[in-house]
Amino acid sequence: MKIFIKYSIIALFFLTTNVHSADEKIGRNFIDLEDIDDGYNIHVMYVIPADGVDKEYDLNSKISMLLYQIDKWFNSKTKDRLYTDGQNLKFDRKENGKIDITFLRLEKVDNEISKEGIQAVNVLQPAISSHGFNDPKKVYFIIYGGSNRDVCASSQLPSYATEGIIANTAALYYPGKRSGSCIDNNGGFKPEFNETAKAALHEILHVLGAVPQCAEDHLVFESEGTINDGIGGHIAIPGDIMYSVQSNVTYDKAKHLDYKSTNYYNHKNPNCLDIAKSKYVTPTVIDSQLPSFGER
C-alpha cells in the first residue's frame, strides 16, 4: 500500500509539471477520466502545439457540438437497419453523458506538425502516446488546434498499418490550412452537419476500419503523383460519406452511409469488417469487431 501511494505521488508530480499553468482552466481535464463503459470507446482530445493558441474548444462546447452533429447524422443513417432505432458512435463519455475531452499541449511546435500534411496524424499519434494516451482498447479522435500544410483532416488506417505499428488515431486540423480555408470552406464548428462535420466523421470511420479492403467497391488510389497515392479505405460510389476521388476530396454531396449495405455497414460478408458490428458503436453486437477485423 505504501509503495502504491509513493508511485501515485510521482505520477501526479510528472503530470503537474507537464501542464502549463495558463492552460489550467475550470472544467478542463488533462487526463482520460475513468471509463463508464467497458473501455472500448472513441476518446476525444483537444491537442494544441507548443506555440498554439488555446481557443478553449474543449470548454466552450465547440467540440461537443461537432460530435453531436456527427452522431445525429450517423444515427439517422443507421435507423431501420441492424437496429430499428439506429446506432450511435461510442464516444468516451462522463457520468453525466457529456463527452470526456482531454486537453493536451504538445512539446512540438505547429510547423513540425503542419509540414507533414496528410501524414501529420502519424506525428500526433506517437506524440499523444508518449503522454500515456495509448490505451489498446481505445481509438483517439484529435481536434488539433493548429495548421496543416495540405489537408483539413486525416486518419490512420488500421488495415494498412504494418505489423507492430499502432494505427488508432484520426485528426481534424483546425483551423487547418494556414489561410484558414478549412474553416472558411468547410463551415467550421456550427450546429449543422456541414463539411467540417463530414470530414471529421469520414476520418473517424477510417480509424474504425472503414472502408475494409474486402468491400466490393473498395477503392485504392493509383499512383498519379498526388499525396493520396496508394491510399485505400474509400469507395467509388458518389454521395457516400466514404467516397473519395484522388486529390479532390469534397464532401458537399455526402448523404449516404453505405446505403446499399454492401461495403462497410450492415453487409452480408461475415469475414469482412462491418461498422454495424464495431466495438465502437452502440448498441454493440455480442460478437463485436475491432477495426482490423477480417484484414489479416
Ligand SMILES: [Zn+2]
Ligand atoms: Zn478518406
